[in-house]
Amino acid sequence: MSKQSKNRRIAAQPNELIDRTRTIKFTFNGKTYPAHPGDSIASALAANGVSVIGRSFKYHRPRGLHGFGNSANTTLQIGDDPSVDAWLRPLQDGLAIESVNAWPSLEQDVMSLAQMGSRFMPVGFYYKTFIRPQRLWPMYEMALRKAAGLGKLNIDAPLEKGYVKQYLHGDVVIVGAGPAGLSAAKAAADTGAQVLLFEEAAYLGGHLRYASEKLVEPVETNGLRQDQATSLLEAVAAHENIRVFTDALVAGWFEAHWLSALSGKTLYKIRGRATIFATGAVDQPLIFENNDLPGIMLGSTAQRLLHLYGVAPGDKVLVVTANEDGWQLAQDLKNVGIDVVGLVDHRASRDGLQTAVSHQDIPTFWQHTVVKAYGKKRVVAADIAPINQLTKQHNIACDTILICTAWAADNKLATLAGVKFAFDEDRREFMPASVPDGIFLAGRVAGTHGLALQIDEGALAGQQAAAYLGYCQPPDSDEETAVTHQKNNEPTRSSSLIYVAGDKKGKRFVDLDEDVTDKDIQNAIAEGYNSMQLLKRYSTLSMGPSQGRWSSVNAIHLAAKATEQSIAQTGTTTFRPPVRPVKLANLAGQMMEPVKVTPLHDWHLARGAKMMEAGVWLRPEFYGETAVEIKAVRERVGLIDISTLGKIKLTGPGVPALLNKLYINKFAKLKVGRVRYGVMVNDEGIVMDDGVTAHVDEYEWYMTTTSGGADTVYEWIQWWVQSGWGDGVHVTNVTEERTAFNLAGPRARDLLEKLTDGDLSNEVFPYMGYQELEISRIPCRLMRIGFTGELSYEIHAPAGYGRSLWETIMNAGESFNILPFGVEAQRILRLEKGHIIIGADTDALSDPFGAELGWAVKLDKDDFLGKRVLSQIAEDGPKSQLVGFTMVNAGIVPEEGLQIVQPKANTPLGLETIGWISSSRYSPTLNASIGLCWLPPKLAAQVGATITIRRNGELVEAKVHHGAFYDPDGKKLRGSVVKTRKGNNRL
Missing domain, CATH: 3.30.1360.120 (Probable tRNA modification gtpase trme; domain 1)
Incomplete structure (x- = not known):
């Protein structure tokens, strides 16, 4: 890892989250690195020049930072926690972090040899390969289970305590605290509605914190809108009708505005009366050869590194874009002294943009795209070419490629709430087509990208939600018409080019979580899996930690092309909660059962x-x-x-x-x-x-x-x-x-x-x-x-x-x-004494006859609970019988729960289970190892019969025992002759 180490921290940025006055230390794969409080693991690794963070799931290719949030690329191990996302985990002093899915080391991963045999691992290969011969399935299963997953799960780790649940009630629930969400919250709260505002990040403002709008907004209004956004932050934080929850992931929307949100160890169960989704959008990858190399990342990822953590994404950066966001990113990079070696735009020349960056000496390539990236553990160069002449390639040396070519609405929650989205061929995005009553959308999730319009649309959604609940009159129809008109006139932010063809031998990844390539999609469809629902399951597309955030839309485009259908005809997959990975501990019942103590x-x-x-x-x-x-x-x-x-x-x-x-x-x-x-x-x-x-x-x-x-x-x-x-x-x-x-x-x-x-x-x-x-x-x-x-x-x-x-x-x-x-x-x-303990010697299948309590069953009395069933058992006999046993070797005390076995041919160990031990102890009174066990009735009836117990891989013997081990006649518990204080002998 030492070759990767390089300080990439830049000068302090206005909105950064880190505290530069303090330095903390952490280790990654045993090597110590410096960082600052407020850093995430991802930003700290990037600041120290660590490019390779993990290895890919299937081919074990080197992977680095790519998108922001849950991703197999950024999954790490911390202690017994095998699925820590590098972006979402704040760094702590002394934290010991390990990479996953690599052996013996991240740098030298033996399993990376899988790339050489990739042609033997086509899509669905495990369905076709491991079915014959059937006798080898146990071996296949062991190998597959070992290969599955990323981190190492310690099943002996103690249960982590402190997980709690909390119920929340409000009028309007707003998911997302970007410009649109903040504006919606203020507008609704101003009418008197009680607002619950949830933001997944640790801060309010969304992209306001890391993406400026200088090239998008007119110069004369940009400052005004930025000031308006700042005042929104202050107003929301101070509003008495708004409760703000940051670091809170809304994981699901359910019927009647019931939502679930997770923040650390707290699960919020939320009941609202109306819901506003302002969940934003996710920039989408471009599919080209070697598009998974470390150093290739999405534009918003680079913006977060730059503005929130003061980290340069690279030294020599190539920006590939199809919208103004890429141009703004290039300008931001140049402003902090980073060398932008090229700005590749899918679109035709735009004079205004060219003029805006002309003084910064950025080479510009209109109607070009990136075709191929070069490098092993980080990008070292890229081929670019005109879109209509992909063979006319031009090589550019670079260590970073930033992709800003397309956006996709983060619409999973809205879809769960019943919103229907349709693909807009002109805007190249999925746009809301029908919205249920009580549900409202604003901002990028609704296809609105300009800051000014996001604020206006958010305010409109807040007023509409309040009006729906009766807190105010509906907003003037002219306002809604004006917002719609402005939205329709926004420039298209997504390119029609999402896939760059090239060398057939090269790898172009559609899903970086599962290593699904363009060929996998094509082959799966050729094999008949031409429905998105079937394609997803057969190829494992979108089944990784990102849940398709960066793969589903591109896969739909590829499937549509392969089946010669429209996007609408191709359809989408079905979203299900939770929309992001969550810990089972958050969902489990609370470990809050009160502990009782006796008066003593x-x-x-x-x-x-x-x-x-x-x-x-x-x-x-x-x-x-x-x-x-x-x-x-x-x-x-x-x-x-x-x-x-x-x-x-x-x-x-x-x-x-x-x-x-x-x-x-x-x-x-x-x-x-x-x-x-x-x-x-x-x-x-x-x-x-x-x-x-x-x-x-x-x-x-x-x-x-x-x-x-x-x-x-x-x-x-x-x-x-x-x-x-x-x-x-x-x-x-x-x-x-x-x-x-x-x-x-x-x-x-x-x-x-x-x-x-x-x-x-x-x-x-x-x-x-x-x-x-x-x-x-x-x-x-x-x-x-x-x-x-x-x-x-x-x-x-x-x-x-x-x-x-x-x-x-x-x-x-x-x-x-x-x-x-x-x-x-x-x-x-x-x-x-041979007495049983209910719940220890019995289970959910134990009847009184089997549990040696048949003597208590009085079938001759009038009807009682269980009589009908017990009458049948009395006639047929129990299926299993509780009986005592003594160990042949008194020095062996078998553990409770061990299996009692007998020989049987054609079984994995040549044994079959016929019973189990419910109680077992060494008796100091009898100097014997005794216990109770469940056996087949015929065997249980044979006093002194030998039974075999499988213990620690060995077979040990015991003898069946009937009745009490101690004082079988019960003389002691009934009392003996004693001399009382009065001198009388009595029994």
């Missing part, structure tokens, strides 16, 4: 707990060694915070009937003071949640759900109550009103007896019993259940007493060497 959160942190996300909650994963916590529960006593469980209070006489319909098991006859485990399924018989429900008294029931299912189950119950089930039932979500702990272990009852006067004996408080007791004078609800497999008490209390109660229990438990335990220990404890 600070206590956990103070004890060194490692917190984990469990749904919307933060919970302690562990406090120390998980094995130590497990041992405490199995041998002594442990305490876990389960405040995250869903807690729902149900009251009313219809609760038993409601529960009987919601759960697959029976609840109608559950006695007061008892607890029952229940499973809920949806209408399709799929397991959706589980939990326990206590019958508190005649009219109250207390239900718990999984931590992640609290809101879902509450809404589910409400739905059915409001649908007519549950006569007189009232449902209250008390999840955050109550804290809950699980006191588990063989000494749990001993510990509780120190804190309460209640009777905890098995006769009074048996397994699956419910009591309301005071613990240290705090009113508590206790349920005796056994998720951990030990004697356990689930304690529920008002949340305000949570920390006090927790600390009371922990203090009382010191004599038993109590330990708090976290989620990880709990998961191993429940796995040892």
Whole structure:
């Protein structure tokens, strides 16, 4: 890259965006360069004389700056971001930038050898080449996927946070803040309408900032119009009825004036009542041999470099034009001391223009065009010739070629809004033919190029939009007639010559993003793809980052010529949102789900707990060694915070009937003071949640759900109550009103007896019993259940007493060497017992029979949710079965989600997947590696059967296990003989 390095910064310009008082540094492909705050990556590279920025997609040809905005030519890699556009990314101090699509380096790209074999890669070659033999498709697919794209995507990169959405409402939405957009905004706002003005650039004014009109406007009015434009900027910025959004790309227009716009990490969802499009126009490339070389760029690109960043586009510049814009550009270049080696104009001589630049000694070539560019990594010369004698060529040494020969309306958004455009043969542009009510156009998008007329047309559009909404009377018809008349008398800005024929072996690019050439267009049409819609898809035309900004119009002309049709008969492609590339992160749901913490959160942190996300909650994963916590529960006593469980209070006489319909098991006859485990399924018989429900008294029931299912189950119950089930039932979500702990272990009852006067004996408080007791004078609800497999008490209390109660229990438990335990220990404890976790051991296809919950299905009760489907499954049997397994090698703990396989011939690895692992842990209690998995029912039924797990490319074995791994008879969780304080032996 050192050969390219050269300082091209010129003297300060009046409208430049950079701060020359400060210097920052950045690296490109490992080399350090200086820049200024306000530089874009593109301008900084150009200022340092870097010509080659990337390699082309297909042929890996050197590419540099060409057009402004999203382009494969200017796509770069920054860190884990593989698709950064050099123009649109502001430069930051210390930024490390890498080129893409080149190996081993940008200068020496091995894949550039593809140019030598280009004749073997005609249009659509991949459709024809990689279909046979079919057995090699996996290899083809791998190669194609590796070749596709430009940057390198790091799938392990952490998700970037901070993306937000914001809703905006206004009367008139204006897209584009150039002269026409500014004028429209002021005119509409002056009537009292609320205006939302969006500009993709970081500044207002559009081409006012980088393109003067001295050669276009009469001398006596030019200064006046410039002053008017300046006053517009000031008026819009200060207007109380206008909200301005810069750096905001409007990506789509949808029905009823609903628009989407993106600014950084913010997605604006906009609702207006009328829309004005002032989106401008895009100058179009000229198709000639080697028109993709670095150093060949569009005129507006050079103007931006010159006026906004103070950068010379080159040293020896050849300007090719067909309008006054090219002449103005040539004059601007000469004014800052850049050598303009030639001004090539497609048109016949114009005395006024010739006189305007005669004193600047610019060689002029009327009715000429550029035929061919020479060079390898930058232009070194060009052949020009008379348009009617292309073989009569004249070579000019130059390092830059600027193209100003045609304009195309930036009309994608307007088309989405229903505006129909038709090609005007006289003006050589697509002009609006029909415009829906409530939609208005102004400026270059409407085919208006003169500054004065853009301002007038913008004001007219603003008044029309305000009148449409009833804020004022419609403008006088004479005003509209005058603007139309002036527009019709504007000089044509686009040349009829868009394609320069030449050597058949040379490459003339139509789409620089996808390396689509003139031959590709011709060959595709010859093969029958003569519709623009088919041609686009077959050739990949306009499918790159630029989305056809610089290729679609030229391709339409070439297609029309090849099919001998008019432009109207050829038609256009269909535009779809977004009109520019946007990040999926902008479109994704917001990462703004609130994180909940329990009343004991600070206590956990103070004890060194490692917190984990469990749904919307933060919970302690562990406090120390998980094995130590497990041992405490199995041998002594442990305490876990389960405040995250869903807690729902149900009251009313219809609760038993409601529960009987919601759960697959029976609840109608559950006695007061008892607890029952229940499973809920949806209408399709799929397991959706589980939990326990206590019958508190005649009219109250207390239900718990999984931590992640609290809101879902509450809404589910409400739905059915409001649908007519549950006569007189009232449902209250008390999840955050109550804290809950699980006191588990063989000494749990001993510990509780120190804190309460209640009777905890098995006769009074048996397994699956419910009591309301005071613990240290705090009113508590206790349920005796056994998720951990030990004697356990689930304690529920008002949340305000949570920390006090927790600390009371922990203090009382010191004599038993109590330990708090976290989620990880709990998961191993429940796995040892063979208990499942809904959502971890089940998925969206799991039914109760397959999930080993068939015992809970009571098909003999009246109708309940899922009964019809479950009856069929009971008859046919489940398709897959959840079952336990133990690893043959206890030292191997397979990761959850791994596949269980068996041999099968004629498959890529000789294996087929027959199941998967849902839970897997090492059990310190059993000194074994255990888990739960899904298997075909016949295999799952075979106790001790060997199954094969594919892990890290290797095959490991496990044995099918039925029932609990620990305490299979359940004696421990039902309690043992203990001696109470009163000296009585009770079970």
